Amino acid sequence: MPTAGATEADLVRRxxxxxxxxxxxxxxxxxxxxxxxxxxIVHSRATAEEVTQETWLAVLRSISGFEGRSSLASWxxxxxxxxxxxxxxxxxxxxxxxxxxxDDTLAAAFDGRGRxxxxxxxxETLTPERxxxxxxxxxxxxxxxxxxxSGQRAVIILRAQHGLAAQEVCGxxxxxxxxxxxxxxxxxxxxxxxxxGLM
Numbered sequence: 001m002p003t004a005g006a007t008e009a010d011l012v013r014r015x016x017x018x019x020x021x022x023x024x025x026x027x028x029x030x031x032x033x034x035x036x037x038x039x040x041i042v043h044s045r046a047t048a049e050e051v052t053q054e055t056w057l058a059v060l061r062s063i064s065g066f067e068g069r070s071s072l073a074s075w076x077x078x079x080x081x082x083x084x085x086x087x088x089x090x091x092x093x094x095x096x097x098x099x100x101x102x103d104d105t106l107a108a109a110f111d112g113r114g115r116x117x118x119x120x121x122x123x124e125t126l127t128p129e130r131x132x133x134x135x136x137x138x139x140x141x142x143x144x145x146x147x148x149x150s151g152q153r154a155v156i157i158l159r160a161q162h163g164l165a166a167q168e169v170c171g172x173x174x175x176x177x178x179x180x181x182x183x184x185x186x187x188x189x190x191x192x193x194x195x196x197g198l199m
Contacts, residue, residue, distance in 0.1 A: 009071050015063045027056065030073060033157050034080050040150030041084035042091070051087055055080040074168040077158060081172055144194035145187070151175075152187035159184055 014022035034055060038048035058079050066075055081120050145153055154173055158164045159180070162171075 012063065012066055012068070012072060015060070016066075023060070026059075026072070026076070030076055030162075031056075033161060034077070036085045036146065037077065037154050037157055038080055039146075040148075041081070042088050047087060048084070051083050052080065054083050070171075071164065073162050074164055074172060077162075077164070078172050079128070081154075083115065098177040118125055140195060141191060144191040147194070148187050148190050151183045152190065155180055155183040156187035156191070160188075 011025065015026070029051065034052045035045070035048050038051045038055075039045055042048050042051060055076065059076055062079075066072070091126055126161075145156060148156065151173070155169060158169045158172065162175065166177055166180060169175075170177050173180070175183070
């Protein structure tokens with residue numbers, strides 16, 4: 001069974017050869033999240049879609065130069081973030097992912113590893129029947145993520161949904177690890193509050 005690194009290396013090789021199925025695989029995996037992160041930076045869905053298209057073109061043009069020093073996802077998101085920031089700057093907006101410092105509320109909500117101290121009620125009581133009745137839970141999660149401030153949205157998408165390492169996320173967004181943890185905690189609190197509101 002191939003390792004994740006071998007699988008990614010094979011995917012990169014296939015992309016460099018111009019294999020359509022390889023592109024479709026990464027497009028399906030990342031496109032929606034790319035648009036969501038870009039929207040948080042450029043503040044317009046239409047502009048975010050344009051920036052995402054530009055990102056895909058840059059990926060295809062540059063894939064043969066991908067050296068594997070970061071994950072493929074991290075590399076793609078770095079292209080997107082750079083293009084989004086350039087577009088925002090050109091349109092006269094300043095984008096910062098920095099947030100205020102950590103506070104006691106956050107410390108009380110999560111343990112030292114970033115996990116809930118008290119699981120939201122909705123998540124504790126999920127049963128197969130409830131999952132079938134509540135097919136729209138993920139839609140509510142997506143809606144809650146869309147409503148987050150841009151820094152929180154970017155961190156939760158990159159860290160929690162795409163599983164990028166903390167150092168990669170910090171490097172992409174130009175933030176410290178402690179600030180990244182604060183943004184992730186606040187994002188989780190926002191999503192939690194939205195889901196608790198469904199009850």
